[in-house]
Amino acid sequence: MKSAPLNAHRSIDDIEIELFIAAVHQKYEYDFSRYAKASLKRRILSLTEAHKLAHISELIPLLLYDDDFISEILGYLSVQVSEMFRDPHVFKKLREIIVPMLATYPQINIWLAGCANGEEAYSLAILLKEEKLLERSNIYATDISHKALDIAREGIYSADNLECFERNYQLAGGSGAFSDYYVSKYNYIHLHPELKKNIFFTDHNLACDGVFCEANLVMCRNVMIYFDKELKNRCLSLFTDSLVPGGYLCIGTKEDISFTTAESHYKALTQHERLFQKRF
Protein backbone atom coordinates (compact mmCIF):
# COMPACT_ATOMS: atom_id res chain seq x y z
CA MET A 1 0.00 0.00 0.00
CA LYS A 2 1.27 3.46 -0.81
CA SER A 3 1.86 5.61 2.29
CA ALA A 4 -0.07 8.84 2.67
CA PRO A 5 1.68 12.03 1.59
CA LEU A 6 3.27 13.93 4.50
CA ASN A 7 2.95 17.64 5.07
CA ALA A 8 6.53 18.56 4.25
CA HIS A 9 6.42 21.84 6.12
CA ARG A 10 5.61 20.41 9.52
CA SER A 11 7.81 18.28 11.72
CA ILE A 12 6.08 15.90 14.11
CA ASP A 13 7.50 17.90 17.03
CA ASP A 14 5.83 21.04 15.70
CA ILE A 15 2.49 19.29 15.43
CA GLU A 16 2.79 17.92 18.96
CA ILE A 17 3.76 21.31 20.38
CA GLU A 18 0.79 22.96 18.74
CA LEU A 19 -1.58 20.31 20.06
CA PHE A 20 -0.12 20.61 23.55
CA ILE A 21 -0.42 24.40 23.57
CA ALA A 22 -3.99 24.13 22.30
CA ALA A 23 -4.81 21.63 25.05
CA VAL A 24 -3.36 23.93 27.72
CA HIS A 25 -5.37 26.83 26.34
CA GLN A 26 -8.59 24.85 26.04
CA LYS A 27 -8.43 23.54 29.57
CA TYR A 28 -7.05 26.71 31.18
CA GLU A 29 -6.84 30.39 30.34
CA TYR A 30 -3.11 30.19 29.62
CA ASP A 31 -2.28 30.90 26.01
CA PHE A 32 1.28 30.11 24.99
CA SER A 33 0.58 30.38 21.28
CA ARG A 34 2.14 33.82 21.16
CA TYR A 35 5.39 32.82 22.81
CA ALA A 36 8.55 32.79 20.70
CA LYS A 37 8.68 29.30 19.29
CA ALA A 38 12.32 28.27 19.56
CA SER A 39 12.66 28.81 23.32
CA LEU A 40 9.19 27.44 23.97
CA LYS A 41 10.11 24.23 22.18
CA ARG A 42 13.21 23.79 24.36
CA ARG A 43 11.14 24.31 27.49
CA ILE A 44 8.44 21.88 26.44
CA LEU A 45 11.10 19.32 25.52
CA SER A 46 12.74 19.64 28.92
CA LEU A 47 9.36 19.11 30.60
CA THR A 48 8.90 16.03 28.41
CA GLU A 49 12.33 14.74 29.40
CA ALA A 50 11.76 15.45 33.08
CA HIS A 51 8.79 13.09 32.92
CA LYS A 52 10.80 10.54 30.96
CA LEU A 53 8.29 10.66 28.14
CA ALA A 54 9.25 9.73 24.60
CA HIS A 55 6.98 12.25 22.93
CA ILE A 56 5.67 15.73 23.65
CA SER A 57 2.11 14.61 22.97
CA GLU A 58 2.28 12.29 25.99
CA LEU A 59 2.11 15.43 28.13
CA ILE A 60 -1.45 15.97 26.95
CA PRO A 61 -3.13 13.20 28.99
CA LEU A 62 -1.21 14.37 32.08
CA LEU A 63 -2.47 17.88 31.48
CA LEU A 64 -6.05 16.79 30.88
CA TYR A 65 -6.51 14.35 33.76
CA ASP A 66 -4.15 15.64 36.46
CA ASP A 67 -5.31 19.00 37.77
CA ASP A 68 -2.02 19.61 39.58
CA PHE A 69 0.07 19.27 36.45
CA ILE A 70 -0.62 22.79 35.20
CA SER A 71 1.44 24.38 37.95
CA GLU A 72 4.41 22.32 36.84
CA ILE A 73 3.80 23.31 33.23
CA LEU A 74 3.71 26.98 34.16
CA GLY A 75 6.90 26.51 36.12
CA TYR A 76 8.66 25.10 33.08
CA LEU A 77 7.20 27.44 30.51
CA SER A 78 7.51 30.69 32.36
CA VAL A 79 9.88 30.92 35.28
CA GLN A 80 13.19 32.58 34.94
CA VAL A 81 16.08 31.95 37.21
CA SER A 82 17.05 35.36 38.46
CA GLU A 83 19.41 36.79 41.03
CA MET A 84 19.37 39.65 43.52
CA PHE A 85 20.23 42.95 41.83
CA ARG A 86 20.66 41.28 38.45
CA ASP A 87 22.35 43.76 36.08
CA PRO A 88 23.49 45.90 39.00
CA HIS A 89 24.18 48.88 36.76
CA VAL A 90 20.44 49.06 36.10
CA PHE A 91 19.67 49.27 39.81
CA LYS A 92 22.39 51.87 40.18
CA LYS A 93 20.77 54.05 37.52
CA LEU A 94 17.34 53.46 39.05
CA ARG A 95 18.74 54.73 42.32
CA GLU A 96 20.44 57.71 40.75
CA ILE A 97 17.88 58.87 38.21
CA ILE A 98 14.47 57.39 38.95
CA VAL A 99 14.33 57.20 42.73
CA PRO A 100 14.75 60.98 43.29
CA MET A 101 11.81 61.52 40.95
CA LEU A 102 9.71 58.84 42.66
CA ALA A 103 10.44 60.54 45.97
CA THR A 104 8.34 63.51 44.86
CA TYR A 105 5.15 61.42 44.95
CA PRO A 106 3.25 60.94 48.22
CA GLN A 107 2.66 57.32 47.31
CA ILE A 108 4.73 55.21 44.96
CA ASN A 109 3.26 52.34 42.98
CA ILE A 110 5.60 49.98 41.22
CA TRP A 111 4.51 47.15 38.95
CA LEU A 112 7.04 44.41 38.58
CA ALA A 113 5.69 42.29 35.74
CA GLY A 114 7.02 38.75 35.54
CA CYS A 115 8.59 38.65 38.99
CA ALA A 116 9.34 34.90 38.88
CA ASN A 117 10.84 33.82 42.21
CA GLY A 118 10.89 37.33 43.59
CA GLU A 119 14.58 38.26 43.70
CA GLU A 120 13.97 41.46 41.79
CA ALA A 121 11.08 42.50 44.04
CA TYR A 122 13.26 42.14 47.12
CA SER A 123 16.13 43.94 45.43
CA LEU A 124 13.81 46.83 44.74
CA ALA A 125 12.50 46.77 48.32
CA ILE A 126 16.06 46.97 49.64
CA LEU A 127 16.84 49.86 47.33
CA LEU A 128 13.70 51.73 48.39
CA LYS A 129 14.37 51.04 52.06
CA GLU A 130 17.85 52.51 51.77
CA GLU A 131 16.37 55.55 50.07
CA LYS A 132 13.76 55.74 52.87
CA LEU A 133 10.89 55.32 50.45
CA LEU A 134 9.77 51.77 51.20
CA GLU A 135 7.14 52.79 53.73
CA ARG A 136 5.19 54.73 51.13
CA SER A 137 5.75 52.30 48.28
CA ASN A 138 3.61 49.48 46.97
CA ILE A 139 5.42 46.93 44.88
CA TYR A 140 2.99 44.84 42.85
CA ALA A 141 5.02 41.84 41.80
CA THR A 142 3.12 39.68 39.35
CA ASP A 143 3.65 36.39 37.57
CA ILE A 144 1.54 33.67 36.00
CA SER A 145 3.25 30.87 37.90
CA HIS A 146 1.71 30.15 41.29
CA LYS A 147 4.69 28.03 42.18
CA ALA A 148 7.03 30.94 41.52
CA LEU A 149 4.80 33.29 43.52
CA ASP A 150 4.86 30.88 46.48
CA ILE A 151 8.65 30.83 46.41
CA ALA A 152 8.69 34.60 46.07
CA ARG A 153 6.43 35.04 49.11
CA GLU A 154 8.76 32.90 51.21
CA GLY A 155 11.76 35.06 50.44
CA ILE A 156 14.17 32.18 51.01
CA TYR A 157 16.98 31.62 48.52
CA SER A 158 19.90 29.28 48.18
CA ALA A 159 23.11 30.64 49.66
CA ASP A 160 25.02 29.19 46.71
CA ASN A 161 24.67 32.49 44.89
CA LEU A 162 25.40 34.65 47.90
CA GLU A 163 28.72 35.83 46.55
CA CYS A 164 27.06 36.99 43.35
CA PHE A 165 24.25 38.70 45.30
CA GLU A 166 26.76 40.53 47.46
CA ARG A 167 28.82 41.66 44.52
CA ASN A 168 25.70 42.81 42.68
CA TYR A 169 24.48 44.67 45.75
CA GLN A 170 27.74 46.60 45.97
CA LEU A 171 27.80 47.36 42.24
CA ALA A 172 24.19 48.52 42.48
CA GLY A 173 25.31 51.24 44.86
CA GLY A 174 24.04 49.64 48.07
CA SER A 175 24.58 51.98 51.02
CA GLY A 176 24.99 49.26 53.63
CA ALA A 177 25.92 45.59 53.40
CA PHE A 178 23.79 42.91 51.77
CA SER A 179 24.15 40.90 54.96
CA ASP A 180 21.98 43.53 56.70
CA TYR A 181 18.98 42.05 54.94
CA TYR A 182 18.99 38.33 55.65
CA VAL A 183 19.71 35.65 58.18
CA SER A 184 21.38 32.54 56.87
CA LYS A 185 20.47 29.02 57.87
CA TYR A 186 21.26 25.60 56.39
CA ASN A 187 22.80 27.04 53.26
CA TYR A 188 19.78 29.25 52.67
CA ILE A 189 19.35 32.95 53.14
CA HIS A 190 16.08 34.13 54.63
CA LEU A 191 15.38 37.74 53.68
CA HIS A 192 14.04 39.94 56.46
CA PRO A 193 10.23 39.70 56.51
CA GLU A 194 9.92 43.48 56.85
CA LEU A 195 11.12 43.75 53.25
CA LYS A 196 7.97 42.10 51.98
CA LYS A 197 5.57 44.24 53.99
CA ASN A 198 5.05 46.45 50.95
CA ILE A 199 5.36 43.80 48.26
CA PHE A 200 2.17 42.27 46.91
CA PHE A 201 2.90 39.04 45.07
CA THR A 202 -0.05 38.56 42.77
CA ASP A 203 -1.19 36.31 39.99
CA HIS A 204 -1.35 38.15 36.66
CA ASN A 205 -1.20 36.94 33.08
CA LEU A 206 0.31 39.38 30.61
CA ALA A 207 -1.25 37.48 27.73
CA CYS A 208 -4.86 38.08 28.80
CA ASP A 209 -5.24 40.15 31.99
CA GLY A 210 -5.65 43.91 32.07
CA VAL A 211 -4.19 46.87 33.90
CA PHE A 212 -4.73 46.78 37.65
CA CYS A 213 -2.85 49.73 39.11
CA GLU A 214 -1.71 53.23 38.33
CA ALA A 215 2.04 52.83 38.36
CA ASN A 216 4.87 55.30 38.74
CA LEU A 217 7.37 52.69 37.62
CA VAL A 218 6.90 49.51 35.61
CA MET A 219 9.73 47.01 35.53
CA CYS A 220 9.50 44.10 33.15
CA ARG A 221 12.90 42.68 32.38
CA ASN A 222 13.63 39.70 30.20
CA VAL A 223 10.03 38.63 30.02
CA MET A 224 9.01 40.01 26.64
CA ILE A 225 12.02 38.39 24.95
CA TYR A 226 9.98 35.17 25.11
CA PHE A 227 6.93 36.70 23.43
CA ASP A 228 6.12 37.18 19.78
CA LYS A 229 5.73 40.69 18.42
CA GLU A 230 2.00 40.85 18.93
CA LEU A 231 2.17 39.77 22.58
CA LYS A 232 5.09 42.11 23.20
CA ASN A 233 2.98 44.97 21.84
CA ARG A 234 0.11 43.93 24.10
CA CYS A 235 2.39 44.02 27.14
CA LEU A 236 3.81 47.38 26.24
CA SER A 237 0.38 48.91 25.82
CA LEU A 238 -0.63 47.50 29.22
CA PHE A 239 2.41 49.20 30.71
CA THR A 240 1.66 52.44 28.91
CA ASP A 241 -1.93 52.39 30.17
CA SER A 242 -0.78 51.59 33.67
CA LEU A 243 1.88 54.30 33.93
CA VAL A 244 1.07 57.80 35.09
CA PRO A 245 2.16 60.55 32.68
CA GLY A 246 5.89 60.93 33.25
CA GLY A 247 6.08 57.44 34.78
CA TYR A 248 9.07 55.20 34.19
CA LEU A 249 9.54 51.98 32.29
CA CYS A 250 12.47 49.65 32.82
CA ILE A 251 13.00 46.69 30.46
CA GLY A 252 15.78 44.14 29.99
CA THR A 253 19.16 45.39 28.84
CA LYS A 254 18.88 43.46 25.57
CA GLU A 255 15.28 44.47 24.92
CA ASP A 256 14.00 47.41 22.98
CA ILE A 257 10.81 49.31 22.29
CA SER A 258 11.91 50.53 18.85
CA PHE A 259 9.55 49.47 16.10
CA THR A 260 6.79 48.70 18.58
CA THR A 261 3.45 50.43 18.88
CA ALA A 262 4.60 51.85 22.23
CA GLU A 263 7.68 53.61 20.91
CA SER A 264 6.06 57.02 20.43
CA HIS A 265 4.80 57.11 24.03
CA TYR A 266 8.25 57.10 25.57
CA LYS A 267 11.51 58.92 25.60
CA ALA A 268 14.70 57.05 26.37
CA LEU A 269 16.50 58.18 29.53
CA THR A 270 19.51 55.89 29.41
CA GLN A 271 20.18 53.66 26.45
CA HIS A 272 22.45 51.19 28.19
CA GLU A 273 20.08 50.49 31.09
CA ARG A 274 16.94 50.68 28.95
CA LEU A 275 15.16 53.19 31.16
CA PHE A 276 12.31 55.08 29.53
CA GLN A 277 9.94 57.80 30.61
CA LYS A 278 6.36 57.93 29.48
CA ARG A 279 5.69 61.24 27.77
CA PHE A 280 3.42 63.75 29.50
Add this chain to the structure above:
Amino acid sequence: MSEASLSVRAIVIGASAGAIETLIQLLQPLPSSYRVPIIIVCHLPASEGDNMLSIVLARHCQLQVKEACERETLCSGTIYIAPPSYHLLLEKDLTLALSLDDKVLCCRPSIDVLFMSAADALEEELLGILLTGANADGADGLVAIKQRGGQVFVQDPVTATVDVMPRAALMALKKSHLSADAVENTQGLTRRLLSQL
Protein backbone atom coordinates in the same frame (compact mmCIF):
# COMPACT_ATOMS: atom_id res chain seq x y z
CA MET B 1 31.32 22.00 -3.80
CA SER B 2 28.13 20.08 -4.07
CA GLU B 3 25.08 21.70 -5.52
CA ALA B 4 23.36 21.63 -2.12
CA SER B 5 25.78 24.24 -0.79
CA LEU B 6 24.17 26.88 -3.00
CA SER B 7 21.08 26.73 -0.88
CA VAL B 8 22.79 27.45 2.45
CA ARG B 9 20.83 30.34 4.00
CA ALA B 10 22.76 30.70 7.25
CA ILE B 11 26.00 29.55 8.83
CA VAL B 12 26.18 28.88 12.55
CA ILE B 13 29.56 28.72 14.26
CA GLY B 14 30.48 27.55 17.74
CA ALA B 15 33.81 28.04 19.45
CA SER B 16 35.21 28.15 22.94
CA ALA B 17 38.76 28.16 24.32
CA GLY B 18 41.05 29.62 21.67
CA ALA B 19 38.11 31.05 19.78
CA ILE B 20 39.20 34.58 18.98
CA GLU B 21 42.32 33.83 16.92
CA THR B 22 40.58 30.92 15.23
CA LEU B 23 37.53 32.97 14.29
CA ILE B 24 39.73 35.73 12.90
CA GLN B 25 41.66 33.24 10.75
CA LEU B 26 38.45 31.67 9.51
CA LEU B 27 36.43 34.81 8.80
CA GLN B 28 38.96 37.50 7.88
CA PRO B 29 39.24 36.41 4.23
CA LEU B 30 35.48 36.54 3.60
CA PRO B 31 34.66 39.55 1.38
CA SER B 32 32.07 42.14 2.39
CA SER B 33 29.90 40.81 -0.44
CA TYR B 34 29.65 37.44 1.27
CA ARG B 35 26.04 36.40 0.90
CA VAL B 36 25.29 34.04 3.75
CA PRO B 37 24.64 35.48 7.22
CA ILE B 38 26.87 34.04 9.94
CA ILE B 39 25.80 33.53 13.56
CA ILE B 40 28.39 32.84 16.23
CA VAL B 41 28.16 31.52 19.76
CA CYS B 42 31.43 31.79 21.60
CA HIS B 43 32.06 31.05 25.26
CA LEU B 44 34.01 33.88 26.71
CA PRO B 45 34.63 34.57 30.36
CA ALA B 46 33.13 37.97 29.66
CA SER B 47 31.23 40.06 32.11
CA GLU B 48 27.82 41.14 31.00
CA GLY B 49 27.74 44.19 28.78
CA ASP B 50 31.16 43.29 27.46
CA ASN B 51 31.16 42.91 23.71
CA MET B 52 34.87 42.42 23.21
CA LEU B 53 34.44 39.67 20.66
CA SER B 54 32.27 41.83 18.39
CA ILE B 55 34.78 44.66 18.62
CA VAL B 56 37.83 42.51 17.92
CA LEU B 57 36.19 40.61 15.08
CA ALA B 58 34.90 43.82 13.53
CA ARG B 59 38.47 45.12 13.38
CA HIS B 60 39.64 42.10 11.46
CA CYS B 61 36.69 41.18 9.26
CA GLN B 62 35.48 42.70 6.03
CA LEU B 63 31.94 41.65 6.87
CA GLN B 64 29.81 43.71 9.21
CA VAL B 65 30.04 42.34 12.75
CA LYS B 66 27.42 43.05 15.39
CA GLU B 67 26.06 41.76 18.63
CA ALA B 68 22.79 39.94 17.95
CA CYS B 69 19.64 41.81 18.97
CA GLU B 70 16.36 40.16 19.83
CA ARG B 71 13.87 39.87 16.95
CA GLU B 72 16.49 40.99 14.43
CA THR B 73 16.05 39.55 10.94
CA LEU B 74 19.13 37.94 9.41
CA CYS B 75 20.78 40.04 6.72
CA SER B 76 23.41 38.98 4.26
CA GLY B 77 26.92 40.30 4.72
CA THR B 78 26.59 40.26 8.49
CA ILE B 79 28.16 38.33 11.33
CA TYR B 80 25.99 38.11 14.45
CA ILE B 81 27.55 37.40 17.84
CA ALA B 82 25.55 36.05 20.80
CA PRO B 83 25.57 38.61 23.62
CA PRO B 84 27.34 37.43 26.77
CA SER B 85 25.11 35.47 29.19
CA TYR B 86 22.20 35.08 26.77
CA HIS B 87 21.29 32.04 24.71
CA LEU B 88 20.85 32.95 21.07
CA LEU B 89 18.27 31.12 18.98
CA LEU B 90 17.10 31.26 15.39
CA GLU B 91 13.36 31.27 14.73
CA LYS B 92 11.74 29.81 11.63
CA ASP B 93 11.06 33.29 10.24
CA LEU B 94 14.84 33.87 10.36
CA THR B 95 14.67 36.30 13.23
CA LEU B 96 17.04 35.98 16.16
CA ALA B 97 15.76 35.37 19.68
CA LEU B 98 17.45 35.68 23.05
CA SER B 99 16.77 33.68 26.17
CA LEU B 100 17.96 33.56 29.76
CA ASP B 101 16.94 29.95 30.26
CA ASP B 102 19.15 27.67 32.29
CA LYS B 103 22.70 27.06 31.21
CA VAL B 104 23.27 24.02 29.03
CA LEU B 105 26.44 22.05 29.82
CA CYS B 106 27.32 24.95 32.12
CA CYS B 107 27.22 27.36 29.18
CA ARG B 108 25.15 30.39 28.32
CA PRO B 109 25.25 31.19 25.50
CA SER B 110 25.16 27.55 24.51
CA ILE B 111 26.32 26.37 21.10
CA ASP B 112 23.85 23.47 21.23
CA VAL B 113 20.94 25.85 21.81
CA LEU B 114 21.82 27.91 18.74
CA PHE B 115 22.59 24.89 16.56
CA MET B 116 19.43 22.99 17.49
CA SER B 117 17.13 25.96 16.97
CA ALA B 118 18.82 26.78 13.65
CA ALA B 119 18.56 23.13 12.57
CA ASP B 120 14.82 23.33 13.23
CA ALA B 121 14.51 26.62 11.42
CA LEU B 122 16.54 25.88 8.31
CA GLU B 123 16.91 22.10 8.09
CA GLU B 124 18.98 21.28 4.99
CA GLU B 125 19.65 24.94 4.27
CA LEU B 126 21.98 25.27 7.27
CA LEU B 127 25.72 24.92 7.65
CA GLY B 128 27.17 24.38 11.13
CA ILE B 129 30.84 24.79 12.00
CA LEU B 130 32.47 23.76 15.26
CA LEU B 131 35.93 25.03 16.15
CA THR B 132 38.40 24.89 19.00
CA GLY B 133 37.15 24.45 22.55
CA ALA B 134 37.57 22.71 25.88
CA ASN B 135 34.15 21.18 26.48
CA ALA B 136 31.53 19.13 24.66
CA ASP B 137 29.11 21.95 23.79
CA GLY B 138 28.10 21.88 20.14
CA ALA B 139 28.37 18.12 19.71
CA ASP B 140 24.64 17.45 20.09
CA GLY B 141 23.92 20.53 18.04
CA LEU B 142 26.00 19.30 15.11
CA VAL B 143 24.24 15.95 15.26
CA ALA B 144 20.89 17.77 15.16
CA ILE B 145 22.00 19.76 12.10
CA LYS B 146 23.08 16.59 10.29
CA GLN B 147 19.87 14.79 11.23
CA ARG B 148 17.84 17.61 9.68
CA GLY B 149 19.83 17.36 6.47
CA GLY B 150 22.20 20.28 6.98
CA GLN B 151 25.96 20.30 6.51
CA VAL B 152 28.56 20.32 9.25
CA PHE B 153 32.23 21.27 9.24
CA VAL B 154 34.54 20.50 12.14
CA GLN B 155 37.95 22.04 12.69
CA ASP B 156 40.53 19.29 12.44
CA PRO B 157 41.26 18.58 16.13
CA VAL B 158 44.98 18.27 15.37
CA THR B 159 45.00 21.90 14.23
CA ALA B 160 42.73 23.25 16.99
CA THR B 161 44.13 25.31 19.85
CA VAL B 162 42.13 23.07 22.19
CA ASP B 163 40.96 19.80 20.66
CA VAL B 164 38.32 18.65 23.17
CA MET B 165 35.33 20.26 21.47
CA PRO B 166 36.00 19.18 17.89
CA ARG B 167 36.87 15.66 19.09
CA ALA B 168 33.66 15.43 21.14
CA ALA B 169 31.68 16.51 18.08
CA LEU B 170 33.31 13.97 15.77
CA MET B 171 32.67 11.27 18.37
CA ALA B 172 29.01 12.27 18.74
CA LEU B 173 28.51 12.25 14.97
CA LYS B 174 30.09 8.81 14.75
CA LYS B 175 27.88 7.51 17.55
CA SER B 176 24.84 8.63 15.57
CA HIS B 177 26.26 7.00 12.42
CA LEU B 178 26.82 10.38 10.83
CA SER B 179 29.94 12.09 9.64
CA ALA B 180 31.15 15.64 9.13
CA ASP B 181 31.11 17.08 5.61
CA ALA B 182 34.57 18.46 6.21
CA VAL B 183 37.26 18.07 8.87
CA GLU B 184 39.98 20.57 8.06
CA ASN B 185 42.16 23.34 9.39
CA THR B 186 40.85 26.91 9.28
CA GLN B 187 42.38 27.65 5.85
CA GLY B 188 40.59 24.64 4.40
CA LEU B 189 37.32 25.62 6.05
CA THR B 190 37.67 29.19 4.78
CA ARG B 191 38.15 27.91 1.22
CA ARG B 192 34.93 25.95 1.57
CA LEU B 193 33.13 29.01 2.93
CA LEU B 194 34.35 31.09 0.00
CA SER B 195 32.87 28.55 -2.38
CA GLN B 196 29.46 29.21 -0.77
CA LEU B 197 29.45 32.74 -2.20
